[in-house]
Amino acid sequence: MPDAVLPNQGTSKPIPQTNKPFSPEDETALREALKRCSPSAFESAVQFRKTGNAEHVPAVVIGIIERFVEPDLRIKLKDADDDLRLIEDLGIDSLTMMEIVILVEDVLQMTINNDELRNLRTVGDVKTFIDCKIRGLALPKPTKFIPIEHIGAVMPVQPPFLFLNEASVSSTAANGKYRITGQEFFLQGHFKDNPVMPASIMLEALGQLAVLYLLEGAPTEAGKVVSPQSIFFTGCEGVRAHRICKPGDILSLSIKPKRMKMPLATFEGAIRVGQEKAVIAEEITLTFLMVDAANAPVSINGSFEHAGNLSVSSAAPATRVPPLRVAMNATS
Amino acid sequence: MPRVFITGLGLVTSIGNDAATVTRSLRELRHGFEVFPPFQKPEIPVKVIGTIKDFATNSPDQEDWVFPAGYTIKRELLRTMAPNGLFAQCAMLQAVADAKLAEPDISNRHTGLYAASAGSPYLLHYHNDRLNKVGVMRCSPLGIVASIAGTLNFNLIAAFKIQGSSCGFSSACASSAHALGFALDDLKLGRQKRMFVVGAEDGNLDAILPFAGMRTLSLQTDPNLASRPFDAARDGFVGTGGGVALVLETEEEVVRRGVTPYAEVLGWGQASDGWNVAISHPEGSGSAAAMTLALRASGVSPEQVDYVNAHATSTLIGDISEARALRSVFQDSALRPAVSSTKALTGHGLSLAGVMESAFCALAIREGFMPGNAHLTKLDPECAGINILRTTENTPPKIVIKNSSGFGGANVALVFKRVA
Numbered sequence: 229m230p231d232a233v234l235p236n237q238g239t240s241k242p243i244p245q246t247n248k249p250f251s252p253e254d255e256t257a258l259r260e261a262l263k264r265c266s267p268s269a270f271e272s273a274v275q276f277r278k279t280g281n282a283e284h285v286p287a288v289v290i291g292i293i294e295r296f297v298e299p300d301l302r303i304k305l306k307d308a309d310d311d312l313r314l315i316e317d318l319g320i321d322s323l324t325m326m327e328i329v330i331l332v333e334d335v336l337q338m339t340i341n342n343d344e345l346r347n348l349r350t351v352g353d354v355k356t357f358i359d360c361k362i363r364g365l366a367l368p369k370p371t372k373f374i375p376i377e378h379i380g381a382v383m384p385v386q387p388p389f390l391f392l393n394e395a396s397v398s399s400t401a402a403n404g405k406y407r408i409t410g411q412e413f414f415l416q417g418h419f420k421d422n423p424v425m426p427a428s429i430m431l432e433a434l435g436q437l438a439v440l441y442l443l444e445g446a447p448t449e450a451g452k453v454v455s456p457q458s459i460f461f462t463g464c465e466g467v468r469a470h471r472i473c474k475p476g477d478i479l480s481l482s483i484k485p486k487r488m489k490m491p492l493a494t495f496e497g498a499i500r501v502g503q504e505k506a507v508i509a510e511e512i513t514l515t516f517l518m519v520d521a522a523n524a525p526v527s528i529n530g531s532f533e534h535a536g537n538l539s540v541s542s543a544a545p546a547t548r549v550p551p552l553r554v555a556m557n558a559t560s
Numbered sequence: 561m562p563r564v565f566i567t568g569l570g571l572v573t574s575i576g577n578d579a580a581t582v583t584r585s586l587r588e589l590r591h592g593f594e595v596f597p598p599f600q601k602p603e604i605p606v607k608v609i610g611t612i613k614d615f616a617t618n619s620p621d622q623e624d625w626v627f628p629a630g631y632t633i634k635r636e637l638l639r640t641m642a643p644n645g646l647f648a649q650c651a652m653l654q655a656v657a658d659a660k661l662a663e664p665d666i667s668n669r670h671t672g673l674y675a676a677s678a679g680s681p682y683l684l685h686y687h688n689d690r691l692n693k694v695g696v697m698r699c700s701p702l703g704i705v706a707s708i709a710g711t712l713n714f715n716l717i718a719a720f721k722i723q724g725s726s727c728g729f730s731s732a733c734a735s736s737a738h739a740l741g742f743a744l745d746d747l748k749l750g751r752q753k754r755m756f757v758v759g760a761e762d763g764n765l766d767a768i769l770p771f772a773g774m775r776t777l778s779l780q781t782d783p784n785l786a787s788r789p790f791d792a793a794r795d796g797f798v799g800t801g802g803g804v805a806l807v808l809e810t811e812e813e814v815v816r817r818g819v820t821p822y823a824e825v826l827g828w829g830q831a832s833d834g835w836n837v838a839i840s841h842p843e844g845s846g847s848a849a850a851m852t853l854a855l856r857a858s859g860v861s862p863e864q865v866d867y868v869n870a871h872a873t874s875t876l877i878g879d880i881s882e883a884r885a886l887r888s889v890f891q892d893s894a895l896r897p898a899v900s901s902t903k904a905l906t907g908h909g910l911s912l913a914g915v916m917e918s919a920f921c922a923l924a925i926r927e928g929f930m931p932g933n934a935h936l937t938k939l940d941p942e943c944a945g946i947n948i949l950r951t952t953e954n955t956p957p958k959i960v961i962k963n964s965s966g967f968g969g970a971n972v973a974l975v976f977k978r979v980a
Contacts (some may be wrong), residue, residue, distance in 0.1 A: 298636070327701060327703035330698050333698060334694070339697070388720075
């Protein structure tokens with residue numbers, strides 16, 4: 229891979245916004261630029277250029293990404309899942325990413341710097357990024373991939389009651405994975421000779437992912453952080469289990485914040501196993517508090533300054549666990 | 561030192577896009593010239609080139625290109641190619657099939673690739689133009705690897721996952737002959753077991769027309785009269801492009817894989833004129849020295865040579881220099897070798913010429929003929945004293961020399977031998 233591709237050398241100036249109307253010549257140039265994209269991408273681009281309405285941007289961006297994806301992989305884009313990864317799922321290398329960026333810049337009349345590109349890992353990242361650029365909003369924090377060690381270090385909940393093996397967190401969503409090993413202590417009794425992951429625990433896992441989002445992804449005021457000790461479950465709505473999950477299944481968890489205003493944060497959540505829906509939660513609401521960053525308890529090796537107070541678990545006495553499951557235990 | 565053989569070849573040339581067609585064109589002296597549409601303007605006095613048929617690469621967007629249906633090339637590969645890269649890719653695919661190479665034979669530490677092209681003036685011009693028009697950060701991220709000298713080796717190494725030696729050669733019209741010579745050395749020295757040698761040129765307006773300033777291009781408007789090496793009425797060379805790939809292998813590999821080689825590559829020699837940046841030495845001193853060194857390296861005496869595929873491009877000065885060089889090397893030979901320039905049929909392939917004409921030699925050796933020097937009506941008296949073949953002879957040559965010369969006075973001679 230040439231080393232000229234990624235270094236931080238984005239030096240081009242933003243293109244000044246002009247009020248020049250969208251001319252027939254512009255449309256011809258746009259048609260030429262998008263000649264290998266779908267007609268709908270072209271139409272959306274025309275609409276955006278005429279009106280400046282950012283609602284048209286996702287269709288343009290998806291249309292441009294699709295044009296650079298090998299034909300046999302394009303089917304993946306049809307579902308337009310924002311979690312689709314550019315490199316791993318779509319085979320887009322850094323050079324193709326540059327091709328995409330240059331065409332997006334040309335078509336949407338914007339400038340993207342190299343250092344802004346590095347954090348774009350999913351289709352959702354790209355859409356959000358370009359949307360923010362066009363609306364003139366601050367760019368979201370990049371998606372962070374959080375390995376198990378780090379999850380253990382920041383989370384108030386700890387093994388054997390931690391149901392996240394890995395997670396990625398952005399400012400707009402969090403995704404995680406948990407593999408049911410069959411060694412979970414509660415599977416001995418749930419059920420007799422028939423280990424089935426309790427739906428309450430699956431909801432707990434979604435709650436844990438929401439906690440991780442609050443700690444790692446949620447936008448906060450300057451100088452403030454979310455206090456790990458302050459996060460508790462308050463309620464949930466529209467919870468449905470669709471699939472029995474057993475040892476060996478890999479749960480793909482995702483949550484998205486719907487509303488967030490201290491002290492309440494409401495999320496929607498879903499668990500899939502492969503392509504199959506397992507659990508849907510229309511709303512999960514947590515309470516939380518922000519504290520001054522300087523006064524926040526330092527989290528090292530998952531140990532916090534004081535233990536939780538609502539835990540019914542005795543498995544990890546020195547550590548905090550989120551209170552989510554307190555209300556959940558009865559639902560399975 | 562191990563013996564080295566040519567075991568496969570692939571051709572995209574003005575006289576055919578496969579070995580069978582090229583062989584017939586060489587035997588029957590069918591040329592590949594056409595009036596070239598981009599030259600049909602009053603301000604362009606040059607009219608004819610050796611065209612590549614069944615390909616259309618006259619767009620800077622690779623996805624617009626047309627190539628024969630038998631080839632499958634993914635966008636991922638195509639997007640970094642110049643036209644010469646496409647020609648070479650197709651030639652490589654032919655050569656791989658011709659040599660019956662499986663993927664593990666191609667991608668390993670013992671198999672390398674040497675290539676020669678002048679890059680793509682066409683795409684270089686296009687991308688630099690865009691850089692000025694649309695801004696530094698909006699020019700194509702792939703423009704560089706698709707256009708600069710070296711684009712051919714970059715692309716082929718990646719496309720065929722070459723893991724052995726790789727390099728590009730840049731000695732103008734001697735480039736691919738140099739590539740073949742150094743590939744032979746790598747095999748003789750035991751550094752590699754198999755080498756691909758590839759030459760390719762765009763052969764379009766941007767690649768050919770700059771030679772007009774030097775007054776080296778033929779101004780003939782009749783494709784049948786345009787390229788006339790050694791003829792008194794010659795008036796310059798006719799440009800062409802295309803791509804040719806050769807597979808060279810050591811004897812051990814030939815035996816292990818049980819393939820039948822076209823010919824043995826005996827040896828090579830090179831020498832420089834030390835004279836002028838663009839004009840060949842009037843006595844052909846560098847060319848003569850290259851031939852003498854090549855014969856010595858091959859353990860062959862001048863009188864053993866049956867056929868010389870000349871460099872002769874149909875330029876006024878160059879053809880005379882080479883004729884003098886041939887006279888000085890073979891002066892005492894009782895039977896002088898037959899000489900012809902197949903550029904009378906193909907035109908001058910520039911960086912591609914050496915390996916293209918080496919492939920012609922391989923075909924001639926295997927098929928048992930010596931191609932004639934087409935379009936020769938009245939021999940230039942300055943070129944007298946050499947045995948120029950006017951028509952194709954159906955005599956199998958045993959020892960063949962291939963000459964190539966390039967700017968700066970670089971001269972290469974390669975020696976091939978019929979496999980008994």
